Structures are given as structure tokens and as C-alpha cells.
Amino acid sequence: MIELLADAAGVTGNLKILGAVGYGLAAIGPGVGIGIIFGNGVQAIARQPEAYGVIRQNMFIGFALAEALALLGFVAPFVFGG
Amino acid sequence: MLDLLSPGLLAELDCSSPHLNSGCGFPAPTTEIFVFHPVWQFTILGIDFSIGKPMIMALMFSILIVVFFVLAFGRAKVVPSKLQSVGELGYLFVRDQISRETIGKSGDKFIPFLFALFFFIFVMNFLEILPGAQLPVTSIYAFPVALALMVWVVYMYLGVRHQGPWGFFRNMMFPPGVPVPIYFILSPIELISNVIVRPFTLSIRLFANMFAGHILLTVFTVATLYLMNVSVMGILGSTTSFLMTIIMTAFELLIEFLQAYIFTLLTASYIAGSLHAEH
Numbered sequence: 001m002i003e004l005l006a007d008a009a010g011v012t013g014n015l016k017i018l019g020a021v022g023y024g025l026a027a028i029g030p031g032v033g034i035g036i037i038f039g040n041g042v043q044a045i046a047r048q049p050e051a052y053g054v055i056r057q058n059m060f061i062g063f064a065l066a067e068a069l070a071l072l073g074f075v076a077p078f079v080f081g082g
Numbered sequence: 083m084l085d086l087l088s089p090g091l092l093a094e095l096d097c098s099s100p101h102l103n104s105g106c107g108f109p110a111p112t113t114e115i116f117v118f119h120p121v122w123q124f125t126i127l128g129i130d131f132s133i134g135k136p137m138i139m140a141l142m143f144s145i146l147i148v149v150f151f152v153l154a155f156g157r158a159k160v161v162p163s164k165l166q167s168v169g170e171l172g173y174l175f176v177r178d179q180i181s182r183e184t185i186g187k188s189g190d191k192f193i194p195f196l197f198a199l200f201f202f203i204f205v206m207n208f209l210e211i212l213p214g215a216q217l218p219v220t221s222i223y224a225f226p227v228a229l230a231l232m233v234w235v236v237y238m239y240l241g242v243r244h245q246g247p248w249g250f251f252r253n254m255m256f257p258p259g260v261p262v263p264i265y266f267i268l269s270p271i272e273l274i275s276n277v278i279v280r281p282f283t284l285s286i287r288l289f290a291n292m293f294a295g296h297i298l299l300t301v302f303t304v305a306t307l308y309l310m311n312v313s314v315m316g317i318l319g320s321t322t323s324f325l326m327t328i329i330m331t332a333f334e335l336l337i338e339f340l341q342a343y344i345f346t347l348l349t350a351s352y353i354a355g356s357l358h359a360e361h
Contacts, residue, residue, distance in 0.1 A: 057179070064344035068283060071290035078113055 019077025026073020033066040102311040102319075109308070111300040116221065116293075136222045139215050143205050151201075176200050176346065184350040185357065192353055195236070199229065200346040203288065207338035210296055211331050218338070221292035223285070230285035233349045238277070241356035253359035284348060291341050295334045302327040 041059040045052055100106035120132035154169030162170060176197045181189055203220060210218035220226055241250040254276050255269040302323050309319035 057183075060340060061344065061347065064287065064340060068287035068290070071294055072286055074294050075286070075290045 016077075022077055023073050026076075027070050030066045030070035033069075034063055037062040037066065100308060102309050102313070102316050109304060111297055111304060115296070115300055136217060136219050136225075139209055139217065140206065140219045140225070143209065143219075144202065147201055147205055172201065173197060180343070180346050180350050184347065185354040189350070189353065189357065192350070196346050196350055199233075199349060200342050203229070203345055204339060204342035207292060207342060208335075210292065210299070210338065211334055218292040218296055220288055221296050223289050226285040226288040229288070229345070230281040233284060233352065234281040236349075237352040237356045240353060244357050245359055249359070250356070280352065284345065288341050288345055291337055295330075295337060299327065299330055299334065302330055 037059060041055055044055050097104075097106035097109075100109055118134035118136060120134045121138065122133040124131050151169055154165045155173075158166060177190075177193055180200070181193050181196055185192065206219040206225065209215040210221075241254075244250075245253060251273070255272050256265060257268075257272075260268060306320050306323040306327060309316050309323060311317075311320070
């Protein structure tokens with residue numbers, strides 16, 4: 001279907017590059033999210049250094065959950081593009 | 083200059099081991115690097131078994147894990163031997179940091195499951211940087227899917243058994259303290275998110291991290307070889323690629339441990355949510 005749209009719009013060339021663009025767009029959100037997580041984590045450690053262990057655990061949990069979305073964006077072109 | 087790249091010349095180039103200025107492009111790794119030809123193929127009752135490299139490594143290292151922990155805990159003494167101390171480090175990590183934090187003391191009967199899950203995933207991930215193996219077995223999508231399905235069966239069964247079939251779905255979909263109109267949006271989202279999306283994201287998170295890591299290491303390794311040339315670009319590029327391979331290997335070690343930890347922690351969290359209804 002994407003080939004039909006490309007023909008209609010007059011685009012020539014290899015459309016596989018769309019996968020790379022897709023990943024680039026998909027990495028914006030998780031990038032911001034991970035920055036927020038670790039920024040707030042560092043602030044929390046600065047406020048209460050003795051809670052370092054608890055805060056670090058929660059930081060890593062949040063990081064893994066946000067990272068999953070970015071990696072979904074990396075894998076999607078392989079799944080849908082072959 | 084463009085004449086050098088005419089089709090006639092390109093047709094005579096042998097691109098089996100390309101280098102920087104040979105006219106062959108960079109041989110970027112595709113999903114082909116995850117395809118392994120079977121070493122042994124047989125059929126039982128119409129089901130086709132193809133034993134290839136991932137399966138052999140999964141079996142070999144599963145047996146290795148079992149042998150290690152049987153040796154460590156087989157004849158456990160109160161004053162531990164050296165192997166038992168190392169085994170205890172692993173066990174206490176799963177018990178204190180993962181199980182007791184999320185489920186509490188009452189969930190001690192699930193520690194064997196979480197322990198096996200954690201070490202299986204960690205060792206299968208670790209094969210990515212082990213010389214000789216160098217394929218993260220969990221980057222074959224079937225392995226994370228099987229693990230995620232096991233976890234799904236466990237937390238669905240526990241939820242239905244501890245809260246009753248209607249109680250489980252009622253506590254999930256209609257949490258108390260929410261204004262009534264919100265329930266129309268909240269309940270379908272909660273149902274889909276807890277029953278359908280959870281195993282999907284659990285498997286995809288593990289698979290995609292290992293898949294991306296393996297491709298990353300392959301790109302830097304191939305680039306090191308591709309850029310080997312006597313020119314300035316060749317020396318700089320090749321050295322940088324090699325350094326990046328080493329740095330990425332260390333980074334991948336962190337990611338492997340983190341992914342095993344996260345998978346096990348989320349499993350424990352789902353089990354806790356099934357045992358005690360979230361208020």
C-alpha cells in the first residue's frame with residue numbers, strides 16, 4: 001500500500017529508509033522520558049542521600065519500561081518491512 | 083571518476099570481504115545474522131525439529147546452570163564452602179531484592195520460579211558477549227515469547243485462584259475511589275492492559291534489547307574490518323570502531339543484567355498483584 005501512495009506522490013527511490021526515519025521519531029519520546037526519570041532520581045538522591053538504594057532501584061525500573069518503547073520502534077521496521 | 087563505478091567494473095568486483103576503497107559498499111548486517119541453518123533435523127509425529135546453534139547453546143547452558151547450582155547447594159552446610167557462597171549471593175539477590183521487595187515474605191514459595199527465570203535469562207543474555215557463542219539466545223523471539231507466556235499463565239491462574247474468577251476481573255477493572263463516568267474508559271483499558279498487553283511488552287522488551295544489542299555489536303565489528311585501510315580515514319575509523327566494540331560490550335553486559343532483573347521484577351510484581359488485590 002505504501003508503494004501505491006509513493007507512486008501517487010511521485011516519490012522515487014528506496015522506501016526502506018522509512019524504517020530508519022520511523023525509529024528516529026520513536027526515539028524522541030523515550031529520550032525525554034528517560035531524561036526526566038534520571039533527572040528526578042538525581043534530585044531525590046541529593047535531597048535524601050541515605051535513600052540511595054531505593055531510588056536507584058526505582059530509577060532502573062522506570063528506565064527499562066521507557067526504553068522498551070524506544071526498542072519497539074527499532075524492531076518495528078524489521079517486523080513490518082522484512 | 084564516476085567511470086570507475088560503471089556497471090562493467092562493478093560486475094567484476096568480488097565483494098566477499100569488502101574494504102573501504104574497493105568499490106563495494108558497507109555490508110550492513112541485516113536480519114540474516116539471526117538465521118541459523120540446522121545442524122540436525124528430524125520429525126516426530128509430523129512436528130519438524132531443527133536443531134541449530136541457538137537451540138544447542140540454550141540446552142548446553144541450561145544444563146550448565148543446573149549443574150552449577152546443584153554443585154553449590156547440593157550438600158549445603160551452615161558454614162558455606164566457596165561455591166556455596168557464590169550460589170548464595172545469587173539466591174539472596176533474587177530473594178531480597180526481587181521477591182521480598184515486591185511480594186513480601188508470603189511469596190517465598192515463588193522464589194524458585196523467579197530464581198530460575200532470572201538466571202536462565204541472564205545466562206542466555208550473557209552468551210551475547212561470551213567468545214565462541216556470541217549470540218544472545220533470547221534474541222530469537224521464540225524464547226522470550228515462551229517465558230512471557232509462562233509468566234502470563236502463572237499470574238492469571240494465581241489471580242483467579244486467590245480472588246475468585248469474578249473477583250479478579252472486578253478488582254482489576256473497577257478499582258475503588260474512581261468517579262463513575264471514568265469507569266467507561268478505565269475498565270476496557272485496564273482489562274486490555276493487564277491481560278493482553280502485559281505478556282506482549284514483557285517479551286518484546288527482552289527480545290528487542292537483545293536484538294538491538296547484537297546488531298549494534300555486529301555493526302561495530304564489521305566496521306572495524308571494513309575500515310581497515312592504510313588511509314587516514316581507515317586508521318581512524320578502524321581504531322574508533324574497535325574501541326566502540328569494546329565499550330559496547332561492557333554496555334551490553336549492563337543491559338543484559340538489567341533486562342534479566344526487570345523481567346524477574348515485573349513477574350514478581352504481577353504475581354503480587356494477583357495475590358493481593360491492589361487497593
